Amino acid sequence: QITCFTIISSTVALKSYFNYWFAEKAIDSNRGLQQLYTGCSSTLNETNPWWRLDLRDVYQVSEVVITNRKDCCAEWINGAEIRIGNSLENNGTNNPICAVIPDIPSGMSNNYSCNRLEGRYVIIHIPGDWKILTLCEVEVYGYLAENLAVAGTAIQSSTSSDWFAEKAIDRGLQQLYTGCSSTLNETNPWWRLDLHHIYRVSKVVVTNRKDCCAEQINGTEIRIGNSLENNGTNNSICAVIPAIPAGESYSYSCDGMEGRYVNLIIPGDMKTLTLCEVKVYGEVL
Numbered sequence: 001q002i003t004c005f006t007i008i009s010s011t012v013a014l015k016s017y018f019n020y021w022f023a024e025k026a027i028d029s030n031r032g033l034q035q036l037y038t039g040c041s042s043t044l045n046e047t048n049p050w051w052r053l054d055l056r057d058v059y060q061v062s063e064v065v066i067t068n069r070k071d072c073c074a075e076w077i078n079g080a081e082i083r084i085g086n087s088l089e090n091n092g093t094n095n096p097i098c099a100v101i102p103d104i105p106s107g108m109s110n111n112y113s114c115n116r117l118e119g120r121y122v123i124i125h126i127p128g129d130w131k132i133l134t135l136c137e138v139e140v141y142g143y144l145a146e147n148l149a150v151a152g153t154a155i156q157s158s159t160s161s162d163w164f165a166e167k168a169i170d171r172g173l174q175q176l177y178t179g180c181s182s183t184l185n186e187t188n189p190w191w192r193l194d195l196h197h198i199y200r201v202s203k204v205v206v207t208n209r210k211d212c213c214a215e216q217i218n219g220t221e222i223r224i225g226n227s228l229e230n231n232g233t234n235n236s237i238c239a240v241i242p243a244i245p246a247g248e249s250y251s252y253s254c255d256g257m258e259g260r261y262v263n264l265i266i267p268g269d270m271k272t273l274t275l276c277e278v279k280v281y282g283e284v285l
Helices: 023-027 165-169
Strands: 011-014 050-067 080-085 097-101 109-125 137-144 153-156 190-207 220-225 236-241 249-265 277-284
Touching: 023 050, 023 137, 050 080, 050 097, 097 109, 109 137, 109 190, 153 165, 165 190, 165 277, 190 220, 190 236, 236 249, 249 277
Parallel strands: none
Antiparallel strands: 011 050, 050 109, 050 137, 080 097, 080 109, 153 190, 190 249, 190 277, 220 236, 220 249
16 A cells, blocks of 8 residues: 655754755655745755655655756756665655656655655755755655564563563553553673574664663664574674664664574673664565
């Protein structure tokens, strides 16, 4: 089922904005009604202007539709890059490219196929100096990517009170203590997800606790493989988490690593592993 999700539970950001040309005006559903300055978003004249849509989950994006300004300045859109992915590095402008816009006629809408690129963020970006990015409407179409974690089984090295392992795969958006898993304060705490089948894992998304203690996740290793030796903590490393800000979700690319088990472990003494949500994406072998 194809879904337009630009106007469903999404948020937008803009590098800068001019007067009342706010970022959200590009997702106000006014594609055919208002292509004048009153209905568009716009940055200032600056270096590398960008506009970013947060879909709040990982989607397979099939198509992006962009509507250009009608009253003037149609050429301002020329050279804009459409990027899709899960990284916020460099404000998301390092994500893979779906398309480059050579031009869009004044007041017109052009469609760009993204071939199911996966990502939480859709970024429109014009590289270069003295650029202005104006968008009158952005529509995004695609499919919700399957989160493999929800069909799995989670366990952890120990449990603090009622911070059970399965709370990290409950699809909840709760980032307070009531919605997270947590170990005791111990040596080498770990959390393990059994996917029940061997998958090629493309990415793991980890959500940190919001109310306190965000630094507890620092140094966590994400490991993927088929071994249960040493509770699975000897499997290959996908990524090491340096830090995740309180209440934020960060994505880690695993480049198709194969495995049945996804382990998160913090090496060292007197460590506590708290996870508010873990999502896993990939394909079955």
